[in-house]
Structure formats: structure tokens, C-alpha cells
Amino acid sequence: MIDMAARLALRAYPPSFRERYGCELEALVEDTGGRPSVVADLLIGALRAWLHPVMPNESAERRRRRMQASVATTWVTWCAALYALPIVNFILSEGPWPTPVLVRRLLDVAQYAMYGAGLILLVGALALLAETSRTGNWSAWRPLVALLPTLPTWLIAPLLLAFASIEPFSYWVGALGVLGPAAFLITMAVTPAVVVTRCRPSAKVLRLLALSGVAVAFAVTTTGxxxxxxxxxxxxxxxxxxxxxxxxxxxxxxxxxxxxxxxGAKAALHREHPVDLGGDV
Incomplete structure (x- = not known):
């Protein structure tokens, strides 16, 4: 039997990877056991599978999966930059040294870039939501349910940290105030990427998402x-x-x-044959 940690690590792989290698990988884990080292290897392998997805031989399907992987990875990188920006602002504001005007202007530019990229991502999400309302494939949005158990920890984190600062012996309260929001942020970065893959958008929506990802990538680079x-x-x-x-x-x-x-943009602009990259499933 596969323990819960190993099962969750297997679920972290992209759906296309699980379709092709899921049974073999699960059998291998059953043989080797769910040791912490095995779970760590699975998580690293899942990250590699998202960054370098398995592509089929068919040209149209290859382009589809390339764009899906591009959109999902771009979202994760935007979340990473979005989370890092307030941390940098906090470090500079709490430091004993004054912040130069040039540094402050750099961070302002980064903040505006992230807000603009967020609007672009919102437009893409609305387009995906509109298509789902036509196709009825609402089950593809089910991974977002994982946000519900971690959302309360994000909301009450300031209260937990304040209580831990008053009561020094409540280490577990302070740990929950830090680890709870971290779990929410990680879930927020991962679950929308899974939704994009599960929805299997039409060629029109997928091209929109992939091309808009270029602007998001430049915003992430500006922030970095x-x-x-x-x-x-x-x-x-x-x-x-x-x-x-x-x-x-x-x-x-x-x-x-x-x-x-x-x-992703290269795949979106490729027009070898007048074939849709996949209809509604």
C-alpha cells in the first residue's frame, strides 16, 4: 500500500504524465515503499514533469500540451514573484539603514508590473470560466477546493503571530501562524495550474492564455x-x-x-495545419 504522502506526491504530477506513466510509477512506489527520500524524489520529478512535460508525437496535441504547460508554469512563477515582493518591502522597511530613492522606485515599478500581470491573468481566468460555462466541465475546477482548508490559516495568521509574541511559550501557535499561510500560498500557486491542465481549453482560449503569458513573464522578470x-x-x-x-x-x-x-507563444503562433488544437472534452 502507498501511504498518503507518496500518494499526494504522485498526484502532483501533470495529468498527461499520469496518463502515460502513472500505473508504472505507482507500482514502482509500491515496490520501494513510501520512504521520505522516495517522496522527495517524487516531488522533484513532479516539478521536472511540469517544467518539461511529456509531449506526444502528434503535432497538434504537442502544441496543446506545450501551451498548457506554459500557462501553468507562468502562473506559478508569477505567484513566486508576487510572494517575494512584500517580503523584500518588509525587509527594507524594517532595516536600520535608509532606503535609497532609486531602490524604492525599482520596487514601485515591480509592484505596478505585478498588478498589471494580475489583471492579465484575471482576464485569462474569466475567458476560461466562460468557456467552462459553455462546456459544463465544472469538475475540472475541483482542485480549487484544496484552498478551503488552508484559507482560515491565512486569515487568522496575524492573530496567531500576535498571540505568540505575547506568550513566548506558545511556539506551536507561532509555527501555525507561519506554516498555515505558507501552505495556503503554495496551494494557491499549484491548484490553478492544475485547473488549466484539467480544463483542456479550446484552441482559441489556449492561444489567448499562452500569448498573454509573455506579458506576465516580463512582469515577473521586472520583479526579479x-x-x-x-x-x-x-x-x-x-x-x-x-x-x-x-x-x-x-x-x-x-x-x-x-x-x-x-x-508557449511559439506553439500558439504555429499554424502548420488549419486544425484546431483540440475541441471541448
């Missing part, structure tokens, strides 16, 4: 450059070692966004 420059320019050398993971995450998200958005 601004966050990295702000921390490097406005933190002492000793503090840079502590803050280094933040620019590392934003730079990684920027590179992933540009690469995947470029591939």
Missing part, C-alpha cells in the same frame, strides 16, 4: 530584477547572506517564466 537589485544595493554584506534566497527565487522564477512563455 527589482527585488535582486534592491536587496543587493540596500543591505550590508553580512545581511546579504540571509536575504540571498529571495533574489535567488525571483531570478529562478524570471528565467523559468521567460523560457516557458517563449515556448
Amino acid at each position: 530584477i527589482a527585488c535582486g537589485a534592491a536587496l543587493i544595493m540596500n543591505t550590508p554584506d553580512a545581511a546579504q547572506l540571509v536575504t540571498m534566497p529571495i533574489p535567488a527565487v525571483t531570478v529562478t522564477a524570471s528565467i523559468a517564466a521567460l523560457v516557458t512563455a517563449g515556448r
Whole structure:
């Protein structure tokens, strides 16, 4: 039997990957057991499967899956940049050193870029929702239910942290105030990407999502450059070692966004045959 952690790790793989290799991978996990190292390998493999999806031989279906993977990955990178931006603002506001005007302007540009990208993503979500209302494929949106158990931890996190600061021995309360919102943010980044894959949008909607992902990728890159420059320019050398993971995450998200958005746009603009990339399923 596969334990819950391993089963969740298997579910983290893209649907196209599970369709092709799901049974073999599940049998392998049953043979090796659900040890923590196996679960970690599964999660790393799931990340690689999302970044480098399995493509079939048919040209139209390859383009479809490439665009789906591009849209899903672009959303995840936007979430990573969106979460990093307020952390950088908080670090700079709480630091004992004054924030230069140039650094503040960089962060303002990044903030406007993320807001603009959020509007673009909202338009894409509305287009996907409108198509779902026509097709009736509401079951594809079921992964969003995973947000419900983690949403309360996000809402009450300030109260938990305030209580932990008053009562120093309530370490578990402080941990819940930190880990709960983290779980919500991770779920918020992953579940919409799964929804896009499960919905199997029509060619028209999928091309819209893939092409709009280019603008989102540039917004993510702008944020990555601004966050990295702000921390490097406005933190002492000793503090840079502590803050280094933040620019590392934003730079990684920027590179992933540009690469995947470029591939998705190339697939969206490819018109080899007048064949729809897949009808409503």
C-alpha cells in the first residue's frame, strides 16, 4: 500500500504524465515503499514533469500540451514573484539603514508590473470560466477546493503571530501562524495550474492564455530584477547572506517564466495545419 504522502506526491504530477506513466510509477512506489527520500524524489520529478512535460508525437496535441504547460508554469512563477515582493518591502522597511530613492522606485515599478500581470491573468481566468460555462466541465475546477482548508490559516495568521509574541511559550501557535499561510500560498500557486491542465481549453482560449503569458513573464522578470537589485544595493554584506534566497527565487522564477512563455507563444503562433488544437472534452 502507498501511504498518503507518496500518494499526494504522485498526484502532483501533470495529468498527461499520469496518463502515460502513472500505473508504472505507482507500482514502482509500491515496490520501494513510501520512504521520505522516495517522496522527495517524487516531488522533484513532479516539478521536472511540469517544467518539461511529456509531449506526444502528434503535432497538434504537442502544441496543446506545450501551451498548457506554459500557462501553468507562468502562473506559478508569477505567484513566486508576487510572494517575494512584500517580503523584500518588509525587509527594507524594517532595516536600520535608509532606503535609497532609486531602490524604492525599482520596487514601485515591480509592484505596478505585478498588478498589471494580475489583471492579465484575471482576464485569462474569466475567458476560461466562460468557456467552462459553455462546456459544463465544472469538475475540472475541483482542485480549487484544496484552498478551503488552508484559507482560515491565512486569515487568522496575524492573530496567531500576535498571540505568540505575547506568550513566548506558545511556539506551536507561532509555527501555525507561519506554516498555515505558507501552505495556503503554495496551494494557491499549484491548484490553478492544475485547473488549466484539467480544463483542456479550446484552441482559441489556449492561444489567448499562452500569448498573454509573455506579458506576465516580463512582469515577473521586472520583479526579479527589482527585488535582486534592491536587496543587493540596500543591505550590508553580512545581511546579504540571509536575504540571498529571495533574489535567488525571483531570478529562478524570471528565467523559468521567460523560457516557458517563449515556448508557449511559439506553439500558439504555429499554424502548420488549419486544425484546431483540440475541441471541448
